Amino acid sequence: MSFLKKLFKKEPVNHKVKKGLETPVEEIKKEREGYVSIGRSIFPVIKSVDDERIKMSQNKNPIIMEPIAEGIVKCYVLDMGDKFEMISQSHLDQFNFDREIVDNTAMRNLTDRFNERNSVSVQDFSQQNTESKPFYKLEMDANYPPSMMLVDEFWDNTVQQIVKSDTIAVSIPAKNLLFFSDMKLMESFRTMKPVAKHMYDASVQDNIQLTENTYIRKNGKWILFLDTPEQMEELW
Structure with a gap:
């Protein structure tokens, strides 16, 4: 087993508390037939602090981000296969996302993707x-x-x-x-x-x-x- 598979354990979902990550994203990806699991589609990405989408979002619907080092921040995306949508405050509100759960889920997905081919x-x-x-x-x-x-x-x-x-x-x-x-x-x-x-x-x-x-x-x-x-x- 790769060391990365040992890093993150998949925690059982408490349906009484959070259902956001299990919600289909049909509202977001209407053109795709069927459903996309939000919980499997969230990934962390590194962005420049000068990224135009980050700047444009700050006044009305800020993109969720965290500083990594001078000049770069960690953000999150919904990977739709043919395009990406950066996760913003409206996503947290709409899907009842908890920011810590989003981070844990994104890191789990990243390590799973890494383990598939690297x-x-x-x-x-x-x-x-x-x-x-x-x-x-x-x-x-x-x-x-x-x-x-x-x-x-x-x-x-x-x-x-x-x-x-x-x-x-x-x-x-x-x-x-x-x-x-x-x-x-x-x-x-x-x-x-x-x-x-x-x-x-x-x-x-x-x-x-x-x-x-x-x-x-x-x-x-x-x-x-x-x-x-x-x-x-x-x-x-």
């Missing part, structure tokens, strides 16, 4: 630049690689075993991409950053860009990489 591929550019060192790319369902930043167990165990380091650098240039490297292996880190920048620029025309930022995982927290001597000394 791998880590090596990104090796040494033929183009002999001084470069490989970095890594997380391969899973195309919609959710950045969301795995939210799963502590993945970073504090699996990834540390891969990179042999507890100071991990992550780039999430697009909604379907997550790269990581050992920050202290500077040849690897310095190879990853321009590749991530190129992928961010390439994703803009498809409107799937996420952020040009790089984040460092240190002591179980995500920190925005500032590229200053003071921060480098602190991280080292």
